[in-house]
Amino acid sequence: MRSFYVVRLSGLVLLTVLLALSSGCRKRKYENPITKDTQQPDKVLYDKAIGDIERGRFEVARLTLQTLINTYDTSEFLAKAKLAIADSWFREGGGNGLAQAEAEYKDFILFYPTMEEAAESQEKVCMIHYKQMEKADRDNMHALRAEDECRQLLIQFPNSKFAPRAAQFVRNIQEALAEGEMRVSDFYYKKQSWASSSNRLQALTDQYPLYSRADEALFKMGDAYTRMGPRFKDRSGKAYAKLVREYPLSSYADDAKKRLQEMEMAVPEADPKAVARMKYEAENRTKAGMMAPVGNMLKRGPDVRMAAKTGDPAMTAIRPTIPVNIPIPVAAGTGTTDVTVSTVPDGSTLDSSPDARLNKPADPAAATTAAPPAAAAATDQNAPIISKGTIVPVKKQKKVKEPKKKKN
Numbered sequence: 098m099r100s101f102y103v104v105r106l107s108g109l110v111l112l113t114v115l116l117a118l119s120s121g122c123r124k125r126k127y128e129n130p131i132t133k134d135t136q137q138p139d140k141v142l143y144d145k146a147i148g149d150i151e152r153g154r155f156e157v158a159r160l161t162l163q164t165l166i167n168t169y170d171t172s173e174f175l176a177k178a179k180l181a182i183a184d185s186w187f188r189e190g191g192g193n194g195l196a197q198a199e200a201e202y203k204d205f206i207l208f209y210p211t212m213e214e215a216a217e218s219q220e221k222v223c224m225i226h227y228k229q230m231e232k233a234d235r236d237n238m239h240a241l242r243a244e245d246e247c248r249q250l251l252i253q254f255p256n257s258k259f260a261p262r263a264a265q266f267v268r269n270i271q272e273a274l275a276e277g278e279m280r281v282s283d284f285y286y287k288k289q290s291w292a293s294s295s296n297r298l299q300a301l302t303d304q305y306p307l308y309s310r311a312d313e314a315l316f317k318m319g320d321a322y323t324r325m326g327p328r329f330k331d332r333s334g335k336a337y338a339k340l341v342r343e344y345p346l347s348s349y350a351d352d353a354k355k356r357l358q359e360m361e362m363a364v365p366e367a368d369p370k371a372v373a374r375m376k377y378e379a380e381n382r383t384k385a386g387m388m389a390p391v392g393n394m395l396k397r398g399p400d401v402r403m404a405a406k407t408g409d410p411a412m413t414a415i416r417p418t419i420p421v422n423i424p425i426p427v428a429a430g431t432g433t434t435d436v437t438v439s440t441v442p443d444g445s446t447l448d449s450s451p452d453a454r455l456n457k458p459a460d461p462a463a464a465t466t467a468a469p470p471a472a473a474a475a476t477d478q479n480a481p482i483i484s485k486g487t488i489v490p491v492k493k494q495k496k497v498k499e500p501k502k503k504k505n
Contacts, residue, residue: 244271
């Protein structure tokens with residue numbers, strides 16, 4: 098029986114080794130090869146490095162590519178070699194590898210901004226942070242960086258073939274960011290902190306109109322403003338009206354209409370473009386599989402199945418806002434001070450008015466009589482007498498000369 102377990106264990110070890118060897122020897126084709134058929138020495142070095150990259154020998158490939166760059170500084174494959182170094186770091190992965198890849202891609206875009214591969218490099222930088230995104234209720238550092246980098250691709254390379262995919266990445270990222278803001282606002286909403294909740298919801302709906310729960314956010318925002326008192330009735334009505342107009346197929350639209358009627362406010366008509374957009378989103382939304390809940394628990398990134406598939410994403414970053422019930426501080430330079438500056442209309446005022454510098458100092462005797470007796474007694478007769486605004490100097494005492502000694 099023991100020998101059976103030994104044989105079985107050795108079989109499992111052998112199978113594991115074979116799987117590891119097969120995965121290590123598996124060749125993954127490189128995305129940007131040079132198809133030119135030539136036997137130039139620099140091209141031979143480049144082909145050798147690409148073969149190493151495809152087989153996972155990244156360190157050897159980088160040494161070969163660096164040899165190409167240092168030896169053939171005028172080679173026509175110089176740009177491709179620098180891009181291949183960045184791709185090798187990207188394929189290697191890990192925290193250090195991705196950081197090195199981002200730096201190499203940034204250098205490539207800086208030196209070769211007109212090449213087609215520059216847009217692809219910018220997309221790779223976006224993907225570096227996109228793959229490291231956390232869930233919506235966790236740290237959003239990589240989500241914010243990914244949003245910035247993908248927007249940079251849309252701004253710098255708007256006509257690139259990578260632009261449509263980058264736009265969808267931005268929608269996915271903003272879905273995750275908006276979900277994080279929604280969870281924070283729900284926390285304040287449940288605590289009945291209406292000012293904080295409405296402030297978060299206001300910023301969310303203004304910044305991310307493509308968010309899948311934007312209609313719910315508008316309804317809760319209108320309710321929060323209503324609970325804050327009649328002073329915020331207009332803001333509440335605007336939230337309900339926006340919900341009815343821009344999200345007409347929402348399950349909250351009928352309740353929003355009733356709220357507007359109760360507030361005796363006009364109920365707007367539904368926007369036909371909004372109706373078409375919501376229908377398209379409902380038909381093309383990614384459907385969750387049977388194992389989707391388990392997969393979402395195990396994976397690191399956020400769930401972006403509900404992200405919009407159409408529409409222009411926001412091209413500016415979200416900024417913190419101040420709740421409406423907090424007074425806005427006075428801007429610098431708009432307040433009043435005790436010191437004012439004005440110009441003299443003519444020069445006659447300076448000529449006709451007496452010069453303040455010619456005023457006689459105050460009487461020193463008045464200052465001494467006003468002083469307390471103890472203080473007056475303690476003062477030295479030779480010390481200066483100080484009155485308000487004047488200082489009376491003390492006369493210097495003459496030095497008494499010592500008599501000279503007579504010589505014997």
